[in-house]
Amino acid sequence: MSLIEFKVGASGVQNVPFSVLRADDTADPALMPDIPESDLRALYRTMVLTRAFDARMFTLQRQGRLGFYLACTGEEAATVGSAYALKPEDWVFPCYREQGCYLWRGVTVQEMAHQCYGNALDHTKGRQMPVHYSFRAQNIVSISSPLAVQLPQAVGTAWAAKLRHDPIVTLTYFGEGSTSEGDFHVGLNFAGVYKTPTIFFLRNNGWAISTPREVQTASENFAMKAAAYGFEGVLVDGNDILAVIAATQDAVEKARNGGGPTLIEAVTYRVGSHSTSDDPSAYRNEADVKVWEEKDPVQRFQRYLAKRGIWTPEWEAELQAAVKAEVDEAVQNAEKAAAPTPETLFDDVFAEMPAFLQEQRAELLDSLKETR
Amino acid sequence: MPTMNIIQAVNDALKIQMRQDDRVVVLGEDVGKFGGVFRATSGLQEEFGQERVVDTPLSEAGIIGTSIGMALYGMRPVPEIQFADFIYPAFDHIVNELAKYRYRSGGQYTCPVVIRTPYGGGIKGGHYHSQSNESYWVHTPGLKVVIPSNPYDAKGLLLSAMRQDDPVVFMEPKRVYRAAKGDVPEGDYTIEIGKAKVVREGRQVTLIAYGSMLHTAVEAAKKAEAEGIDVEVIDLRSLVPLDIDTVIGSVEKTGRCVIVQEAPKTGGFAAELIALINEKALLSLEAPVVRVTGWDTPFPYTLDLEYLPSPERVLQGLRKVVNF
Numbered sequence: 001m002s003l004i005e006f007k008v009g010a011s012g013v014q015n016v017p018f019s020v021l022r023a024d025d026t027a028d029p030a031l032m033p034d035i036p037e038s039d040l041r042a043l044y045r046t047m048v049l050t051r052a053f054d055a056r057m058f059t060l061q062r063q064g065r066l067g068f069y070l071a072c073t074g075e076e077a078a079t080v081g082s083a084y085a086l087k088p089e090d091w092v093f094p095c096y097r098e099q100g101c102y103l104w105r106g107v108t109v110q111e112m113a114h115q116c117y118g119n120a121l122d123h124t125k126g127r128q129m130p131v132h133y134s135f136r137a138q139n140i141v142s143i144s145s146p147l148a149v150q151l152p153q154a155v156g157t158a159w160a161a162k163l164r165h166d167p168i169v170t171l172t173y174f175g176e177g178s179t180s181e182g183d184f185h186v187g188l189n190f191a192g193v194y195k196t197p198t199i200f201f202l203r204n205n206g207w208a209i210s211t212p213r214e215v216q217t218a219s220e221n222f223a224m225k226a227a228a229y230g231f232e233g234v235l236v237d238g239n240d241i242l243a244v245i246a247a248t249q250d251a252v253e254k255a256r257n258g259g260g261p262t263l264i265e266a267v268t269y270r271v272g273s274h275s276t277s278d279d280p281s282a283y284r285n286e287a288d289v290k291v292w293e294e295k296d297p298v299q300r301f302q303r304y305l306a307k308r309g310i311w312t313p314e315w316e317a318e319l320q321a322a323v324k325a326e327v328d329e330a331v332q333n334a335e336k337a338a339a340p341t342p343e344t345l346f347d348d349v350f351a352e353m354p355a356f357l358q359e360q361r362a363e364l365l366d367s368l369k370e371t372r
Numbered sequence: 373m374p375t376m377n378i379i380q381a382v383n384d385a386l387k388i389q390m391r392q393d394d395r396v397v398v399l400g401e402d403v404g405k406f407g408g409v410f411r412a413t414s415g416l417q418e419e420f421g422q423e424r425v426v427d428t429p430l431s432e433a434g435i436i437g438t439s440i441g442m443a444l445y446g447m448r449p450v451p452e453i454q455f456a457d458f459i460y461p462a463f464d465h466i467v468n469e470l471a472k473y474r475y476r477s478g479g480q481y482t483c484p485v486v487i488r489t490p491y492g493g494g495i496k497g498g499h500y501h502s503q504s505n506e507s508y509w510v511h512t513p514g515l516k517v518v519i520p521s522n523p524y525d526a527k528g529l530l531l532s533a534m535r536q537d538d539p540v541v542f543m544e545p546k547r548v549y550r551a552a553k554g555d556v557p558e559g560d561y562t563i564e565i566g567k568a569k570v571v572r573e574g575r576q577v578t579l580i581a582y583g584s585m586l587h588t589a590v591e592a593a594k595k596a597e598a599e600g601i602d603v604e605v606i607d608l609r610s611l612v613p614l615d616i617d618t619v620i621g622s623v624e625k626t627g628r629c630v631i632v633q634e635a636p637k638t639g640g641f642a643a644e645l646i647a648l649i650n651e652k653a654l655l656s657l658e659a660p661v662v663r664v665t666g667w668d669t670p671f672p673y674t675l676d677l678e679y680l681p682s683p684e685r686v687l688q689g690l691r692k693v694v695n696f
Contacts, residue, residue: 091445136480140446142473149469152434156441156449163397163447170441183460186434193429234472293651294559348479351537354566354613 020242025303047076074271077297080243093154093172106140113334148178151187158196169197177208192229192365197255205270210283226263238266376556381523385530398424400452436462456491480693491547498673503637521586528563545584570616574604581632584610592686627658635667659696
């Protein structure tokens with residue numbers, strides 16, 4: 001069933017990431033997943049849109065127009081490619097650096113911009129920091145700042161679907177730093193015990209703010225940890241979108257057919273900072289970053305598409321213009337939209353507002369009347 | 373009408389709800405084959421199978437974390453945390469995730485999870501089997517906190533908890549798990565969450581308690597009666613939402629109030645009640661409100677009865693407010 005033959009190191013551990021794209025920018029025909037040309041174009045467009053949105057939001061924060069932002073630059077292949085392997089009815093439990101996934105699943109940059117601005121049109125009603133999205137229509141759950149809490153939750157949803165005999169899978173994203181949290185162990189352990197249809201998608205981007213990967217684990221890699229929980233772990237080139245798609249499709253098919261969970265370690269790199277509050281020049285060598293910029297996932301995919309005659313400079317110009325217009329409009333609308341009204345502060349704490357919250361709401365509104 | 377203890381009443385409520393609603397899943401440590409260390413889930417796995425009554429790995433974070441995931445998908449999990457003292461590994465899941473899911477998703481997602489957990493001292497359980505940690509949950513917006521004192525309330529409140537859409541921490545007074553017996557109707561009935569009960573009417577002092585301390589309060593009220601002190605006893609039944617109207621109505625009538633809580637004194641629920649009484653009924657008071665509480669020490673093994681509010685200590689409190 002599996003296309004993937006893993007390259008095993010001397011220790012018996014797979015230590016060479018699975019890849020489909022070759023050094024000459026062609027795909028290994030034996031490993032190439034079946035992707036229609038229209039999808040290849042859409043995947044590339046989503047990667048470009050993700051990068052453009054990230055770049056704009058980052059700039060807006062630097063200009064003082066946005067409170068905070070967190071880009072996924074360099075990790076577009078990992079998040080767009082893994083999302084491609086899912087069906088709309090599947091559920092996603094994000095970490096907080098998976099913009100590519102949301103856009104692939106049909107979330108618009110407009111919805112994302114509204115959330116980042118915390119305005120009245122934001123689905124989360126201005127209650128969470130920028131990038132802490134929640135998209136019910138796309139089965140994307142609410143993003144938490146505490147790390148790895150989403151892993152047991154993703155297992156719970158997969159477990160519930162299994163009990164209901166619904167053929168869905170859950171996919172949860174997290175970084176390599178999250179593997180040090182207790183909830184990483186908890187999530188993988190429950191998934192293994194109950195054989196839930198869960199894909200643990202680990203973006204190993206090398207850094208947890210300033211803490212390098214070596215400080216998180218003494219293991220040879222992260223994928224091998226799955227063995228301890230009784231299921232398969234695979235190591236994938238996270239900057240090769242075709243490899244990410246192939247590996248995730250394999251894991252999804254296995255999960256959907258009752259084969260249980262998989263841990264996918266996508267090896268990638270956080271080319272930018274952790275967030276707008278971070279300055280990576282304080283702790284890492286810019287020469288290392290250069291190496292990874294040369295492995296840029298968008299560029300690699302572009303060169304592959306060019307070889308196949310799908311990508312042309314004319315299409316790129318068209319695409320960049322369209323993406324810029326889309327982001328421009330989203331930002332303009334988000335900046336224009338009103339803030340949530342003060343009375344909404346008390347909504348959604350409970351299903352029905354109890355008397356004590358009604359009282360506090362009245363107190364706030366009275367106090368605002370007096371101060372205005 | 374059959375006589376039941378609290379464990380039997382909880383068990384009865386779970387069975388009734390599981391028969392009616394196939395979304396209800398019970399999960400926890402030793403809850404399945406064994407039926408729970410206190411036997412509250414006894415017979416459930418036999419009736420509903422291993423898929424709906426699940427023995428989990430030994431992980432409170434996993435029990436609550438996966439319950440959240442199940443609830444997001446539309447299930448109605450009723451996890452058991454074996455002792456309230458062991459709930460802390462799940463603290464982040466309860467406080468940051470479960471309680472806030474509705475709010476932080478802008479109302480897109482809900483998490484109707486009912487966490488059952490035995491709490492409280494007086495069973496020679498030492499520090500790790502005796503704590504009353506209700507203040508943490510009360511201080512967490514988004515959680516309902518329900519604490520029954522008797523079998524009738526336990527059944528009716530648990531059925532209500534499992535039928536509403538908010539997360540609930542349902543704390544069961546294990547000291548009186550078997551000792552508190554009473555008539556419990558067969559079949560289905562609910563008790564509204566957020567309604568206190570006046571268990572004994574009186575004119576001179578309002579005595580407020582909940583959970584196992586309700587029994588201590590009633591005993592103290594009887595002793596006080598012998599001394600000619602006429603005590604009104606209120607069982608709060610739920611702390612969030614709180615039936616403040618019943619509390620204030622009684623304090624306005626009596627002008628005097630004693631509050632019993634077995635949790636440590638500082639930052640406890642009694643302090644919140646005093647603040648509310650001061651805000652809403654200060655001018656009705658004839659004496660400062662008195663708290664009778666556990667001490668600000670870890671829960672002790674040998675000196676547990678010295679730690680816990682006793683009927684005598686409550687009686688001393690009653691005398692103090694009457695003789696002020």
